[in-house]
Amino acid sequence: SQTIHQWPATLVQPVGSPLSLECTVEGTSNPNLYWYRQAAGRGLQLLFYSVGIGQISSEVPQNLSASRPQDRQFILSSKKLLLSDSGFYLCAWSGGWVAGQETQYFGPGTRLLVL
């Protein structure tokens, strides 16, 4: 069966510091991968998605970036965090765009607090 991991679970960082959040998927190959953010009391905002190694699509321009160095690894980064980057970051995977593969499955999330 497939599993998705995120770490760290919780992170407190000062403004201006760098960020690296990691997401890995097990039990599947060539998944689509997604990064979402949930600000407090708000819905999900799609940040990035990837359909393959090195292929990243950005949905929202901001000071965050994403990379996919391996098939089942997805990394969210920032060079300098802003207060507004605080939130709950969720990674998800799906089987692809083919019918029957569209369901997205989510990881446990990373709570980021920027002070």
Add this chain to the structure above:
Amino acid sequence: AQSVTQLGSHVSVSEGALVLLRCNYSSSVPPYLFWYVQYPNQGLQLLLKYTTGATLVKGINGFEAEFKKSETSFHLTKPSAHMSDAAEYFCAVNNNDMRFGAGTRLTVKP
């Protein structure tokens, strides 16, 4: 472009009462529809989904949803609420692009 509207950001019911969470969508073609549940400080868990076939879909934890094309709705119901149902619920539509509603927070009163 497709979109999802969840009516009511907060819904409160008594334990044992009917749960009804509303979701309306817009899509130019028949969509795939989903309901997810999120417990505090956790990721989203798939409750149920509609792709094709039977319009009444049964999911986990006693939830079900009915796809009504004429009303462009996909409301989530559960006959009898339990305290453990308290969570945030998200409706989503996928037509080559997953879009989530803003979420509905369900509170269950004893």
